[in-house]
Amino acid sequence: MLSCFFKLTPIVISFYTFGTLFHCLYISANQRPSIKATITRMSNTPAYYRLDGAASSLLLSNHTQVPAVAWLGDRLEADVDGAMLANHEDSALAFANLDARAPLDIFPQLSTGYMGSPALAGYRQNAPVAHSFSTKHIEQTGQLLVVVLEDVKSQLEVVQKIALDSKSDVCTVSTSLKNAGSTDYRVDWLASATLPLPNHFSDCISQHGRWGLENQSYRRAIGPGRIDISNQHGRTGHEHGPNLICASADLSVDHGDALFVHLGWSGNYSFRIERLHDGTAYLQCGVLLGPGEEVVAPGAVLTCPTAYFTIGHGLNQCTQRFHSFARQHILPAWTRTPRPIHANSWEALYFDLNDNDLKALVDAAATIGAERFVLDDGWFPARRTDEAGLGDWTVDKHVFPHGLTPLVEHVRSHNMQFGLWFEPEMVNPDSDLFRKHPEWVLHYAGIETPLARGQLVLDVAREDVSNYLFNCISSLVSEYSIDYIKWDMNRDLVLPGDGLSPRSSKQPQAVYALMQRLIDTHPTLQIESCSSGGARTDFGVLKQTGRVWTSDNIDPIARGTIQQGFARFFPPEVMGAHVGHKEAHLTGRSTNLHTRAIIALQGQFGFELDARVLNKDDVTTLHHYTQLYKQHRSWLSNAIYWQLPTSDNLLLASGLVSTSGEDALFSILLLDSLKTTRPGCQRLRGLAKTQRYRVSLASSNIDQLDPFNKAMPAWCRNSIVSSGELIMNIGIPLPVMPPQSAILVYCALEVN
Ligand code: DGJ
Numbered sequence: 001m002l003s004c005f006f007k008l009t010p011i012v013i014s015f016y017t018f019g020t021l022f023h024c025l026y027i028s029a030n031q032r033p034s035i036k037a038t039i040t041r042m043s044n045t046p047a048y049y050r051l052d053g054a055a056s057s058l059l060l061s062n063h064t065q066v067p068a069v070a071w072l073g074d075r076l077e078a079d080v081d082g083a084m085l086a087n088h089e090d091s092a093l094a095f096a097n098l099d100a101r102a103p104l105d106i107f108p109q110l111s112t113g114y115m116g117s118p119a120l121a122g123y124r125q126n127a128p129v130a131h132s133f134s135t136k137h138i139e140q141t142g143q144l145l146v147v148v149l150e151d152v153k154s155q156l157e158v159v160q161k162i163a164l165d166s167k168s169d170v171c172t173v174s175t176s177l178k179n180a181g182s183t184d185y186r187v188d189w190l191a192s193a194t195l196p197l198p199n200h201f202s203d204c205i206s207q208h209g210r211w212g213l214e215n216q217s218y219r220r221a222i223g224p225g226r227i228d229i230s231n232q233h234g235r236t237g238h239e240h241g242p243n244l245i246c247a248s249a250d251l252s253v254d255h256g257d258a259l260f261v262h263l264g265w266s267g268n269y270s271f272r273i274e275r276l277h278d279g280t281a282y283l284q285c286g287v288l289l290g291p292g293e294e295v296v297a298p299g300a301v302l303t304c305p306t307a308y309f310t311i312g313h314g315l316n317q318c319t320q321r322f323h324s325f326a327r328q329h330i331l332p333a334w335t336r337t338p339r340p341i342h343a344n345s346w347e348a349l350y351f352d353l354n355d356n357d358l359k360a361l362v363d364a365a366a367t368i369g370a371e372r373f374v375l376d377d378g379w380f381p382a383r384r385t386d387e388a389g390l391g392d393w394t395v396d397k398h399v400f401p402h403g404l405t406p407l408v409e410h411v412r413s414h415n416m417q418f419g420l421w422f423e424p425e426m427v428n429p430d431s432d433l434f435r436k437h438p439e440w441v442l443h444y445a446g447i448e449t450p451l452a453r454g455q456l457v458l459d460v461a462r463e464d465v466s467n468y469l470f471n472c473i474s475s476l477v478s479e480y481s482i483d484y485i486k487w488d489m490n491r492d493l494v495l496p497g498d499g500l501s502p503r504s505s506k507q508p509q510a511v512y513a514l515m516q517r518l519i520d521t522h523p524t525l526q527i528e529s530c531s532s533g534g535a536r537t538d539f540g541v542l543k544q545t546g547r548v549w550t551s552d553n554i555d556p557i558a559r560g561t562i563q564q565g566f567a568r569f570f571p572p573e574v575m576g577a578h579v580g581h582k583e584a585h586l587t588g589r590s591t592n593l594h595t596r597a598i599i600a601l602q603g604q605f606g607f608e609l610d611a612r613v614l615n616k617d618d619v620t621t622l623h624h625y626t627q628l629y630k631q632h633r634s635w636l637s638n639a640i641y642w643q644l645p646t647s648d649n650l651l652l653a654s655g656l657v658s659t660s661g662e663d664a665l666f667s668i669l670l671l672d673s674l675k676t677t678r679p680g681c682q683r684l685r686g687l688a689k690t691q692r693y694r695v696s697l698a699s700s701n702i703d704q705l706d707p708f709n710k711a712m713p714a715w716c717r718n719s720i721v722s723s724g725e726l727i728m729n730i731g732i733p734l735p736v737m738p739p740q741s742a743i744l745v746y747c748a749l750e751v752n
Pocket of ligand 1: 346376377421488490530531532533549551552
């Protein structure tokens with residue numbers, strides 16, 4: 001990109017005259033005293049900066065007091081020059097407005113006449129500060145732009161690092177604020193990113209939910225008034241995911257334009273979307289701070305969590321970009337290897353643990369193909385219910401008189417890995433830890449913190465707390481050579497304080513640091529992020545964890561939309577997906593074993609059932625799916641995800657296609673009875689148009705389907721061969737499926 005800049009320099013210089021003139025007019029209208037120096041500096045800088053990815057370009061124009069995103073979208077093929085760009089930015093100015101255009105730049109501020117949410121709000125010495133930042137310096141190094149803004153009057157400096165990943169086309173913005181003054185600066189709001197929305201973006205799709213029903217998409221119009229989606233749960237939360245899509249009205253899986261934005265943060269946050277009175281619209285996101293929560297001392301720097309975004313065509317393209325970015329830059333390296341099949345003890349035994357039952361469960365799980373056994377909650381002292389024990393991280397000698405060694409050895413005798421559940425941030429008042437250190441919990445003096453699941457939250461940002469947790473966990477990891485930790489977090493943070501001051505934004509960082517310390521000490525240790533299911537799912541925690549327990553709801557019918565929502569931003573191999581009991585514990589719904597297994601195959605496959613009570617047919621069925629998973633998992637851990645367009649909302653369909661294009665598995669779930677007698681054809685995606693594929697039914701449920709079909713499409717019994725183009729355009733004829741059933745379709749590239 002530097003070469004591009006040098007090439008354009010002569011044109012750019014002629015433009016500066018215009019740029020400077022514009023600034024002079026603009027400034028005099030607003031009577032800003034400190035700008036002159038800024039103009040002098042700006043006239044030595046180019047009028048715009050350009051980042052190019054594989055399919056996207058980002059143009060940052062430097063015509064205004066603070067740079068603005070002039071273009072983010074399809075990769076620009078032609079050269080751009082500053083004069084050209086300025087013509088596009090020279091928008092009309094209507095009457096009854098300010099006398100100058102209020103810029104919608106990367107760090108919008110009220111002092112310019114901008115009427116939206118400012119990038120920064122804060123106080124110095126108890127007086128609110130009116131900010132007036134301007135560009136001090138911009139530097140481009142390869143795919144990275146570093147923009148330095150300064151506000152001389154309020155003695156603050158902002159650095160924004162904007163990067164475009166050339167492979168995935170995902171951009172990142174990281175914002176930090178330096179207090180260059182001699183008194184504390186109290187931050188009320190500091191946006192991680194503010195992005196302009198293209199004019200034709202009329203819709204916004206956010207993700208919401210509750211315990212047991214995460215990641216439900218909600219689409220609304222960007223109408224008048226600000227949309228503010230604020231999470232105050234102190235974790236990513238079930239209620240509002242940090243994932244947002246702004247889009248054109250015609251957005252579908254294949255078509256339409258979409259901006260995907262994600263904030264990599266496991267704490268409180270706000271997403272603000274607004275169309276202003278002048279027609280411009282923006283999206284802003286950042287950490288939601290409590291009053292007085294972030295005080296930046298003189299000389300100190302506050303860095304915001306990174307915001308991630310891309311603009312593409314159709315949901316699938318943006319999703320695939322996010323997956324590609326996460327695989328390259330976020331996830332731990334072990335996620336790139338084939339994922340082992342899990343068996344988890346929770347829904348099989350809950351708190352009713354003993355060596356014999358656990359060993360029998362391990363035996364049964366091994367029979368159906370499990371490769372890692374995870375001992376869930378209940379193994380530490382007094383943990384016979386969820387009212388006691390959290391915080392006392394030693395093995396309960398009443399339940400395990402010889403420690404965990406006999407169980408771990410049993411697990412290893414099956415050549416399985418061993419995983420253990422922890423909930424490190426939590427403490428029950430009924431625990432030795434709390435009796436010894438009541439002062440370690442997050443609280444406000446004089447206010448009783450409400451319990452949730454009978455537990456309180458430890459102030460992990462305290463060094464003594466963090467050291468205690470590290471020592472407990474690390475010694476168990478060493479003693480039992482633990483391969484894997486399921487790291488749970490089962491309550492919201494309510495008024496988290498250290499007694500006097502708020503602590504909620506410190507907590508996520510302290511948890512990340514504790515996880516990282518454990519990983520550094522035990523480099524092969526793998527950690528899963530769980531939070532009453534999927535309430536801690538974001539790029540912040542995924543840097544340490546690499547797997548999420550997607551939801552406590554294992555009912556495959558509910559799971560269909562939960563997993564689809566998850567996979568919209570996060571790669572499917574990160575998504576823990578288990579085959580549960582016939583009657584789902586969270587919904588009471590009974591489903592066929594094939595349906596449960598097919599839906600679990602969308603993510604990292606595993607079991608969460610009492611495998612001891614499976615009958616012979618069930619074992620044979622599960623064998624089929626574990627073999628299938630093992631056969632394909634080498635490419636599944638890097639597969640390209642496609643949500644499929646369906647002809648009816650009752651059909652949920654998605655597929656995973658290998659990066660080589662040689663293999664593809666598509667799952668099709670029918671949520672309820674269709675209104676038509678025939679289900680029609682299902683169009684697949686991701687295949688090479690001109691190649692031939694052998695299409696077959698990979699699920700072993702032909703007998704389940706048979707009674708509902710007077711005639712079954714030929715491919716269901718014997719594979720057929722067709723071109724990628726026909727499979728994607730006409731689609732494959734679906735068999736008649738009973739309600740709440742699923743099928744799995746395998747497409748294999750035909751060699752010759
Ligand atoms: C909540 C998790 O989501 C469950 O999977 C299980 O681990 C329980 N906590 C244990 O208390």
